[in-house]
Amino acid sequence: MNYLLFNNEIFISDGQVIKKIEKGPALKDELDSRFRGPHTGHSQELGNDKEIEKARICYVDVDVMIASAPQDYLDKKDSMLAQKFATVYSNEYITLNEKIDSNIFQVIGIKAEKVKEIYSLIPGSKVDAFVPYAIAIRSLLAAQQTDMTRLIVFVDDLGNEKLMTVFDGLKFSRTRTIYNGNTQDILPDIKRSSIDFNKKLGEFASNKATGDFEIITNNRQMAEDIKLSEPGLAIEFLDCRYPALEGLKFIDSQIKYRIHEEIILERKKKELRSRFMYLIISISICLAGALFFGFNQITYSFLSRDFEGEKLKNFRLKDALNKIDQHIYRDSLKKSKNLNYSSVFFEVSGLLPGTYEISSFKFFGHDGHWIFDTYLFAQDDQFYDEIPRTKILKNAEIKDFFIKNRPGKYLKVAL
Amino acid sequence: MNKTMIVIAVVITTFFINLGLTLRSQTMDTKKQKNDMVSENSALSDEVGQKQRFKKNEPKTIPDAFTLFVNETKIFETTSGTRMGIVFTGVPKENENIEDHYVGTEFRNVKGLFLTISVDKFSNETDMAEVLNDIYLLENRTDFKVSEISTENNALIVKGELYGI
Numbered sequence: 001m002n003y004l005l006f007n008n009e010i011f012i013s014d015g016q017v018i019k020k021i022e023k024g025p026a027l028k029d030e031l032d033s034r035f036r037g038p039h040t041g042h043s044q045e046l047g048n049d050k051e052i053e054k055a056r057i058c059y060v061d062v063d064v065m066i067a068s069a070p071q072d073y074l075d076k077k078d079s080m081l082a083q084k085f086a087t088v089y090s091n092e093y094i095t096l097n098e099k100i101d102s103n104i105f106q107v108i109g110i111k112a113e114k115v116k117e118i119y120s121l122i123p124g125s126k127v128d129a130f131v132p133y134a135i136a137i138r139s140l141l142a143a144q145q146t147d148m149t150r151l152i153v154f155v156d157d158l159g160n161e162k163l164m165t166v167f168d169g170l171k172f173s174r175t176r177t178i179y180n181g182n183t184q185d186i187l188p189d190i191k192r193s194s195i196d197f198n199k200k201l202g203e204f205a206s207n208k209a210t211g212d213f214e215i216i217t218n219n220r221q222m223a224e225d226i227k228l229s230e231p232g233l234a235i236e237f238l239d240c241r242y243p244a245l246e247g248l249k250f251i252d253s254q255i256k257y258r259i260h261e262e263i264i265l266e267r268k269k270k271e272l273r274s275r276f277m278y279l280i281i282s283i284s285i286c287l288a289g290a291l292f293f294g295f296n297q298i299t300y301s302f303l304s305r306d307f308e309g310e311k312l313k314n315f316r317l318k319d320a321l322n323k324i325d326q327h328i329y330r331d332s333l334k335k336s337k338n339l340n341y342s343s344v345f346f347e348v349s350g351l352l353p354g355t356y357e358i359s360s361f362k363f364f365g366h367d368g369h370w371i372f373d374t375y376l377f378a379q380d381d382q383f384y385d386e387i388p389r390t391k392i393l394k395n396a397e398i399k400d401f402f403i404k405n406r407p408g409k410y411l412k413v414a415l
Numbered sequence: 416m417n418k419t420m421i422v423i424a425v426v427i428t429t430f431f432i433n434l435g436l437t438l439r440s441q442t443m444d445t446k447k448q449k450n451d452m453v454s455e456n457s458a459l460s461d462e463v464g465q466k467q468r469f470k471k472n473e474p475k476t477i478p479d480a481f482t483l484f485v486n487e488t489k490i491f492e493t494t495s496g497t498r499m500g501i502v503f504t505g506v507p508k509e510n511e512n513i514e515d516h517y518v519g520t521e522f523r524n525v526k527g528l529f530l531t532i533s534v535d536k537f538s539n540e541t542d543m544a545e546v547l548n549d550i551y552l553l554e555n556r557t558d559f560k561v562s563e564i565s566t567e568n569n570a571l572i573v574k575g576e577l578y579g580i
Contacts, residue, residue: 278417282424289431296438303445310452317459318523321466325522326580328469332522333560333578335469341564342548349544358543362565 001128002034002052003248005136006118007060007177008161013245031121055122056129056248058136059257060163060175063089063109066204071103081107094257100170104204108132115257130257133244134165134172140240140247141167141216150234151198151213153190155222156243164189166197166213168205173197183225190215218243339363339370344415347392348372353385359408370415375401377408387411477517477526477579480558484577487556488532491549520578528577530559535570546571 005011010021012034021030034052067084069077081097085107093109100106110132118130137154146152148169156163164186166173173196178189194213198205214234217223223237240246258266341363349358361374378384387398387409397412475483517526534546547564550573554561561575 275417275420278420282420285421285424286427286431289428289435293431293435293438296435296442300438300442300445303442303449307445307449307452310449310456313456314452314459317456317463320463321459322523324463324466326474326524327471328466329520329522329525329578330472330474330558331470332466333558334555337554337560340548340551341561342544342546342551345547346544360566362563363561364563364565 001249002055003245004055004057004122005060005133005242005244005248006057007133007158007163009158011158011242011245013242015249018242018245028121035122035126052126054128055126056131056251057118057122057127058131058133058244058248059110059114059118060133060177061110061114062132062134062174063093064132064134064172064174065089065107066100066171066201067105067107068103069097069105071099071105077105081105085109096257098170101204106171108135110257119258119262124258124262127256129248129251131248131251133163133175134167136244136247136251137165138167138170138172138247139250140243143247143250144238146216151194153194153213153215154243155186155190155215155217155219157217157219157222158242162186162219164193166193168197168201171201171204173200183222183229186222187226187229339415344372344392344413348374348411348413351388351391351393352376353387355379355382355385356387356409371412372415373410373412375403375408375410377406384409474525474580475558477528477577478513480577480579481513481528484530484553484557484559487553491553520576522578525578525580528579530575530577532573532575533570534573543571 001015003013003015008023010023010027012019012021021027035055036051063085065085065088067081069080069084071077078097082095085093085095089109092112094112094115095107095109097105097107115130119127137156138148141148141152141154148167152167154163154165154167156165160179162178163175164178165175173193176189176193178186212234214236215223215226216236216238218238218240220237220239223235226233226235344363345361352358355378356376357379359375359377361372363370363372365371384407387393387396389396389398392413393411395414397410399410399412401408401410513528516528518529520527532550534550550561550564550571553559554575558578559575560578561573563572563574565572
């Protein structure tokens, strides 16, 4: 990972060695050689002869404002904050925002042309993070567990220039650049900056009541001079030559300024991915329906084939039975004609006492059996003798009855 | 665009599911029909097995069977000790086609003709056992099968069915 600080001069670090690059015609070649190859001696100066894979960038010249927006509606929030920013800063800006309180956001804008310029020097695919300079400093202070509840004026001595940024918790001011001022000249600037920042924050300021502030600087001499000139002022020396480059190490890589073209390209990619995903989902839905249909079609086909087989079998069996029936019905009839009516009648009448006469009789089939029933009367002036229950009459049903005032017997024999 | 794709997919899927459900319903119906057919075929197979045990004979047409039947009754009329008048109550009226009276039987492709024989003019001396024996012989010599024999107003009524192809 490499770290870059963009201001009037450009500082590049591979995490250990730091190099300053002057702005000018050679800058593009310099960065091209580092990020796109071919390798030259420049990259070796940083102790790294490989092409730079990823870089984190911080940019000093940003504009900041605090604005409110509904935090629950993300799209609405972003557009509303961008709109509010545009009313204050007229140029074309690319903005990012971070939540600092409920429905309160810090909007940080970088001029679009500057972002484009940086992306013309460094390929977008190699930019891991692109943040305002103040966020890099804030990350370093947070990493060093600095008390951020107080108003802090951070003075970064880059050599030829000094960068002054005021922090109030998460909130920070626009970074001011001061050229070669001595301690006596800088102190009023520091005080003015803190007052201006408090004024600018207005109702959003956390420390407006006290007005106290602490100075943190990476210039030991300046820290000592301020201590001498104003002993009551809280001042802390930060032993770090390039605090912004150090702070970039602790940056959340999700923060990244991007040019519109890249956003559009990414949006197109995202849309394409989304469209592809929807296409897959749509195909899956269709496939599920088609599978359901296919499964039923296959089941129906197999079943139909079996059914056709059974129908053919049924047809053949019926055909066979038609032929068989035509040839066996006479034999079947012969076998079913097994009752000699004469023998039955003769046997029954032979068992009846001689005093009876058969009035009427009937042979009929019932449940696959023959039934013989008859009505008996006693012959003229004769007695009704008892009918013997022997042989064929052993299980006969015998009943008494009257027909036309004449007593008689009903006899039923199952054959 | 994405929503349109999903909507189109849902419409296509609905179409497929609808077709699938129709097929499923048809499958259920066919399954039931097939099961019924399998049961019927099993019963038919058993029937074929049982009927294979019967002796095979050359079938007769109903007209042939009827001619034989009528001739046999005439023989009994002339040869019986007691004169019997025999009428066929099931016989068609004059000029009526006998084929109109054919019915189906328990045997496939075998037709039946319901007939009733009325044996009357009984005297006290008539031997009923002999008359019944004649009916028994008539039944055994022809393709006529008796279903009921009864006495009615001094007459013997014989109901039955004549078989033929």
